[in-house]
Amino acid sequence: MEKKIAYRKLIAWQKADELAFQIYRATKNLPSEEKFGLVSQMRRAAVSVAANIAEGYTRNSKKDKVHFYNIAVGSLTEIEYYLDFALRLQYLPEDRYQELIQLRLEIGRLLNGLIKGTNNKWKAGGKTLMVLFLVSCSLFLVSTVQAASLYFSPSSGSHAVGTSFTVSVYVSSADQ
Numbered sequence: 001m002e003k004k005i006a007y008r009k010l011i012a013w014q015k016a017d018e019l020a021f022q023i024y025r026a027t028k029n030l031p032s033e034e035k036f037g038l039v040s041q042m043r044r045a046a047v048s049v050a051a052n053i054a055e056g057y058t059r060n061s062k063k064d065k066v067h068f069y070n071i072a073v074g075s076l077t078e079i080e081y082y083l084d085f086a087l088r089l090q091y092l093p094e095d096r097y098q099e100l101i102q103l104r105l106e107i108g109r110l111l112n113g114l115i116k117g118t119n120n121k122w123k124a125g126g127k128t129l130m131v132l133f134l135v136s137c138s139l140f141l142v143s144t145v146q147a148a149s150l151y152f153s154p155s156s157g158s159h160a161v162g163t164s165f166t167v168s169v170y171v172s173s174a175d176q
Contacts, residue, residue, distance in 0.1 A: 006057070007053065007054040007057035007058065008054075010053060010057060010114070011110055012053055012107060012110035012111050012113075012114050013050055013053045013054060013057070015103065015106055015107045015110060016049040016050035016053055016072070016107050017050045018103065019046055019049060019050075019079070019100070019103050019104060019107060020043075020046040020047050020049065020050050022099070022100060022103065023042050023043060023045075023046035023079065023100070024043060024046070026042075026086075026092060026096060026100060027039045027042050027043060030086070030091050031091070034091070038082060038085065038086060038089075038091070041078070041082055042079065042082045042083075042086070045075045045076075045078040045079045045082065046075075046079055048071070048072070048075035049072045049075045049076055049079070049107065050072075052068045052069070052071045052072035052075065053068070053069065053072050053111070053114075055068045056068030056069045056071075056072070062118060062119065062121075065118050066115055066118055066119065069111055069114055069115045069118070070115070072111055073108065073111050073112075073115075076104055076107060076108050076111070079100075079104055080101065080104055083097055083100055083101060083104070
């Protein structure tokens with residue numbers, strides 16, 4: 001599946017999409033004077049969560065991924081406040097409020113796991129690359145030093161090359 005639509009397989013995105021749908025339904029019957037106020041803000045924040053999860057998933061760098069996931073966390077926090085405020089204004093019944101808050105908390109846990117997983121994946125990848133780099137450098141340096149030793153100090157008689165065999169070098173200064 002192409003990366004641009006693979007985000008749909010993320011449980012965090014699926015739940016965020018469901019939250020956006022439920023927020024739209026819950027705000028449908030709010031007073032008309034809230035159309036450009038609370039309704040607009042709640043809907044915008046709800047859609048932002050799913051959109052930022054999707055955008056973060058398609059990014060290639062850890063920094064970008066985590067940045068968009070963190071924006072989604074911020075939008076979740078906004079939703080929580082708007083739900084609290086709507087409850088205080090008695091725009092939402094308590095049971096509907098609880099359903100939406102529970103979904104919001106679940107998405108928050110999933111997003112935190114996604115952020116931690118992204119950070120750990122990149123840390124492990126970075127360590128692997130560093131180990132490969134260091135091993136490559138050490139092999140190059142060892143072979144260079146051994147070659148230099150064989151070339152520049154022939155008078156010592158014998159030289160160990162690696163650990164598996166020895167090379168003896170005889171140098172005669174007598175003319176034949």
